[in-house]
Amino acid sequence: MKNTALASKYTKKNKIKIIALVLLPILLAIVALTIGRYPVSFEDLWKALSGIFLGDNNLSATVQTVIFDVRIPRIIAAILIGMAYSVSGAAFQGTFRNPLVSPDILGVSAGAGFGATIAIINSWGSLGIAISAFVFGLLAVWLTYFIGNLIKKSGDITLILVLGGILVGTIFSSLVSLIKSVADPYEKLPAITYWMMGSLSSVQMKDLYMVIPPMLVGIIPLLLLRWKLNLLTFGDEEAQSMGVNTQKLRLIVIICATLLTASSVSISGMIGWVGLVIPHFARAITGPNYRSLLPVSMAVGGSFLLIVDTIARTLLTMEIPLGILTSLIGAPFFIYLLSHSRRGWK
């Protein structure tokens, strides 16, 4: 009986947090819909949204275009990509038992970026970009892990994975630079350069239709298996002795996390730091248990990227590339988190 109290106290506390955090991105999305170069009043927004169900909304074509063709796809994309990067970062940190890894640091983003660059230069279209990004992202994470195992005997695996990721990341970024140096300077080069900076400015509804299925394929297994992710942080042998098939679980987690990163990269370009910072922030809110960490990371990550993207499109008259802004905000924020959260990282 006393135990039941312990258990429900334990889950109830987190349930409230989780509900609050699910509402957060929705509220932010409503606010973000009204902000922009062309301001939309809440009244017009209500008319537009209720008009979806009621049919006619007697709003001007401009307002409708701004809401439905420009802002809604972009806002959904920002939330999805923020969620994807955060979940993927949290999952990588668990499987590699390392609070310092993320899709950027493991070289996954750079690999996916290289894959996408190849697709752009060959004009493979958006599906081609997505597939190529995924294949090279997976190759990058495998290379990092392979290098880590190769030089493991000479030191701490935590540091070596970071080192391996930096090596792999450098190789892929150099390859991207190589491609850029030979790319057509009028058409391909600006496309690649702008794309590498990371932006959501050209996201359309059709991009979302293409990216949502792979994101679901990546996110659903991770959510279902999230409690078991905890066991991987204790190392393979302990997890196995408690009844986990670690090879299978780790493979599923790496493929799903890479799929999430690669599908994000394929529509938004390189957006750094989210995958590293958000899981730490979430850990500070809810503790390291993946049962609540993963949903909280999703909500916080989605909200974070939405806020940053809204700033990116409204702060100056010109659009600030999103990837640059996340790095500018993410890096100092990470230092703050590391120095202030006792529970964040041990």
Added chain:
Amino acid sequence: MSLEIRSLSFAYKKNQPVFEGISMKVEKGEIVSVLGPNGAGKTTLFKTILGLYKAYQGQVFVNGRDVSNSSRRELAKEMGYVPQNHAPPFPYSVIDVVLMGRTAHVNNYSAPSEQDYQVAKEAMENLNILYLADKIYTEISGGERQLVLIARALAQEPKILIMDEPTSNLDYGNQIRLLSHVKRLADQGLSIIMSTHHPDHALYCGGKAIMLKDGQILCSGNTDEVITEQNLRTIYGIDVEIANAEIKNGKLHKICIPVVA
């Protein structure tokens, strides 16, 4: 319930076995202490019994059934492992750590239920550490952490507990407290295999003992017969005298006294 190991051997490289020809039998409620110098292959032996390392030769039988084809989940319900002290990279709460022992009983795509909390809580109560439940695992003392790891293995509800040097890193009082927990768990019907560097600990626990040297069994049998001056000299290379000390209640206790030149 019984665990039987038949001429088990393990090798990283062909023809260079870490240990070979290990056979032993453990009955329900029995304690088997494994003694041997550093590098004798104790930890490797345990990991092979647990199926974490693939045996080079020989078999492990639980209840007469060869475990080499059992799934991780099935194995975890039979054997619990208490590793040497360690620290995970993330600051889990103690109850979260103990609950992880429920993995083999929790459905693949779900999380522990209220009933699993109950089992985890009982395991902690059994070791008198329920007060640690909400503490952070990475911030408690080494002795407490060792007990948490045992509670986690108990939450697994195994029939056999395999403990790798459970008393290392513990202070004098905690060592003895841990050993009395071990004896009590054996009285509750759990079979226990543990390695130790203290022959006195093996004598205290009673039951059986096995001495390993260079990956082979030097001798095995009842603890009293295995822990002799001659055998200790052979495996550790030092002179030890075994004395019978009479304690206040009149009982005789065997103790090992190293002879320092």
